[in-house]
Amino acid sequence: MKMSNGLDGRRFGRRFLGLAFGVAAAAACGPAFAEEATGQPHAWGLDFQAAASPVMESIARMHSGLLVVITVITLFVTALLVIAMLRFNERANPVPSKTTHNTMIEVAWTIIPVLILVGIAIPSFRLLFEELDLPKADLTVKAVGKQWYWSYTYPDNGKFEFDSLIAQDKQPRMLAVDNELVVPVNKVVRVQVTGADVIHSFGVPAFGIKVDAIPGRLNETWFKATKTGMFYGQCSELCGRDHAFMPIAVRVVSDQDFTAWVETAKKKFASNPTNAVASAADVMR
Structure with missing residues (x-):
C-alpha cells in the first residue's frame, strides 16, 4: 500500500482501527444477534449458531477449549520470537553462538507437542463417539x-x-x-x-x-x-x-x-x- 505522506498513514490507521472496533462490536453483540435469529445465520456472526441439541453443546465446548489451547500456543510462540529478536540480534550478539543442539530443549519440544495432541485427541474421540453412537430413537x-x-x-x-x-x-x-x-x-x-x-x-x-x-x-x-x-x-x-x-x-x-x-x-x-x-x-x- 502506497503511503506518500503522514496523511495517508493516518487515514490507513483510522480505517484499521475502525475495522478493529467493528469486529470487536460484532463479537460483543454476537449473543444478542443469536437470540434474535436462533437456528439461522445472523449478521456479523463470529461463532457457531446457538446450540439446540446435546451434541452441538459438546461441539461448542470442544471448540471453546481448542480456542484456549490455540491462544496459549500462539502467545507462547510470539513471546519466543520477540525474545529471539531482542536477545539474539547482531547488535546484542556481535559474536554469534556456535551452539549446535540442546538435548533438554529437543526432548521438550518433542514430548510437549505429543502431550498436547493426546490431550486434544481424547475429548475429540469422545465427541466423535457421541455423534456416531445412535441412542434408541423415538x-x-x-x-x-x-x-x-x-x-x-x-x-x-x-x-x-x-x-x-x-x-x-x-x-x-x-x-x-x-x-x-x-x-x-x-x-x-x-x-x-x-x-x-x-x-x-x-x-x-x-x-x-x-x-x-x-x-x-x-x-x-x-x-x-x-x-x-x-x-x-x-x-x-x-x-x-x-x-x-x-x-x-x-x-x-x-x-x-x-x-x-x-x-x-x-x-x-x-x-x-x-x-x-x-x-x-x-x-x-
Missing part, C-alpha cells in the same frame, strides 16, 4: 437429496412423504421452504439420509449434524432438539447448478402439535399424494 425420518430439493418420509407414522423446496416468497431468504421437516422437542430423532441422483449433504448447524447423502448408500445421524422453533440448514455438498437453492428447514414443536401435524399430513397425503403435505406452519395456526 422417531425415524428419511431424507432423500435430489436435484435440487429434499424429500422426507416418516416410516414410523404411516410412511407418508413429501417434497421440500425453497420458497422464494418467504423469509428468511434462501432458507425458507414450502414444507418443513417437523419433529417433536426433546425426542431422539434418527435421520436416515441417501441421495437419489448425485451426492448431497444434510446439515443443520444448530443441531451439530452433517451427513452425506450418497446414492445407493444409507447413512444415519441423530439429534435431540432441546428448543422449539425453526432451525435451518443447507445442502453442504456441491451437487450441481442449483446447489445453493436446496435449504433444509426443521420445525421443532411440542408432542401435541406434532401429533396434530402428523394426522393432518397423513390425510393430505392420502387425498393427494403428488402434492403431499401442507406447510406445518399452516397446520399449527
Whole structure:
C-alpha cells in the first residue's frame, strides 16, 4: 500500500482501527444477534449458531477449549520470537553462538507437542463417539437429496412423504421452504439420509449434524432438539447448478402439535399424494 505522506498513514490507521472496533462490536453483540435469529445465520456472526441439541453443546465446548489451547500456543510462540529478536540480534550478539543442539530443549519440544495432541485427541474421540453412537430413537425420518430439493418420509407414522423446496416468497431468504421437516422437542430423532441422483449433504448447524447423502448408500445421524422453533440448514455438498437453492428447514414443536401435524399430513397425503403435505406452519395456526 502506497503511503506518500503522514496523511495517508493516518487515514490507513483510522480505517484499521475502525475495522478493529467493528469486529470487536460484532463479537460483543454476537449473543444478542443469536437470540434474535436462533437456528439461522445472523449478521456479523463470529461463532457457531446457538446450540439446540446435546451434541452441538459438546461441539461448542470442544471448540471453546481448542480456542484456549490455540491462544496459549500462539502467545507462547510470539513471546519466543520477540525474545529471539531482542536477545539474539547482531547488535546484542556481535559474536554469534556456535551452539549446535540442546538435548533438554529437543526432548521438550518433542514430548510437549505429543502431550498436547493426546490431550486434544481424547475429548475429540469422545465427541466423535457421541455423534456416531445412535441412542434408541423415538422417531425415524428419511431424507432423500435430489436435484435440487429434499424429500422426507416418516416410516414410523404411516410412511407418508413429501417434497421440500425453497420458497422464494418467504423469509428468511434462501432458507425458507414450502414444507418443513417437523419433529417433536426433546425426542431422539434418527435421520436416515441417501441421495437419489448425485451426492448431497444434510446439515443443520444448530443441531451439530452433517451427513452425506450418497446414492445407493444409507447413512444415519441423530439429534435431540432441546428448543422449539425453526432451525435451518443447507445442502453442504456441491451437487450441481442449483446447489445453493436446496435449504433444509426443521420445525421443532411440542408432542401435541406434532401429533396434530402428523394426522393432518397423513390425510393430505392420502387425498393427494403428488402434492403431499401442507406447510406445518399452516397446520399449527
